[in-house]
Amino acid sequence: MYKLVTCDMDETLLSDDRIITPKTVAAIKAASAQGVYFVPNTGRNFLTIQDNLATLGLKQQKGQYVISFNGGAIVENAGPKVLTTQALDFEIAKKLWQLGMDRGYCVHVYTVDKLYIWNPSQTDAAYLTGRVAGWELPQEAIDILATTPIVKVLYEVLDEQKRLEVKVTVNAEIDASLNITFSSDRYVEFNDQAATKGAAVLKLGEMLGIKREEIIAIGDNGNDLSMIEACGLGVSMANGRDFLKAKAQYVTQNDNNHDGVAEVIEKFILNPAD
Incomplete structure (x- = not known):
């Protein structure tokens, strides 16, 4: 049973129009209602995705999280409050x-x-x-x-x-x-070197008592590779780079413009027997 989904933002969760599609919003909210954590895992600053968190009902929520700067920070949404950082010299x-x-x-x-x-x-x-x-x-x-x-x-x-x-x-x-x-x-x-998306999500999982086998990671490009390899189920989007698809355990049929993230959540969390 998967307890946490960690997901890249640009070209993965966000469409090319920079929105989260309605079907994907509904799937994430349904998974959250079942107690599954949805954790954006982005190279960007966590402050830049606050509108996206609001769309998902996760903004300012205690006990909900974002991984930012390619693993350089783990942030609790309430506040937001920076829990860990991994800075460059x-x-x-x-x-x-x-x-x-x-x-x-x-x-x-x-x-x-x-x-x-x-x-x-x-x-x-x-x-x-x-x-x-x-x-x-x-x-x-x-x-x-x-x-x-x-x-x-x-x-x-x-x-x-x-x-x-x-x-x-x-x-x-x-x-x-x-x-x-x-x-x-x-x-x-x-x-x-210690700041990777994969290391950060495993650290967050440890903080929450969630095993690596219970985590799904979804991405499309090179900075997502560490989490694709680290987590229990590594997923590449249909629009992902070929080297990422080769490492992933599942490749979506749909791309970031056509509810690829919703496809993953429906297949592995909401309707796992289908």
Whole structure:
């Protein structure tokens, strides 16, 4: 019996129009009514998905949770209250920032409550609009955050081959153990090695007394791989990347625009005998 569903947001739970479809909302609410936790597991800041939580009836709910920043934080929805963080060492974050700036990438730096963007691009702004609001565009260098925990750094790199090359370059030039992942077919994301979506959901499961075999993980891209591999049932969306589908135990018939998440919940939680 599955007791927790953890789910990526963009290109998984959200349609390309950036909404949660009505059928998926109904399925999640039905599972929640049965006592099943529904835990968004996103690379984004938890503050950016509050409207989505409201749609699902989970906003400001005690005993309900979000995993944010690719596992960099576990947050209780009531408050919201940050329960755990896994920050980057500042000197490592600074090296990542400098490398991205030197190469002219659009660079995001995430603290627990803010997003700072250097070298903003029109393509990045278009993607963020409707997903993220209120980012800051500092004129100063990253040193302004020297005393503020940084949970994630990312670069916008639109070409897939170049994203792969960036990963090789960072591993060669920065002497640090990092969790390097890809998301939304546009970002290379850098977290502390201990910060992964999979590790965070297992930690949350331990906090709630839920075993890994009792957890379903649903995703579509590289930063979802750790939770797909860690949980009892790893699911790739129909629109997921091929390497993720190869690791998943189940691939949905429907994509993020056609109730793929509802398909999983109905098949494995609401109607498991069907």
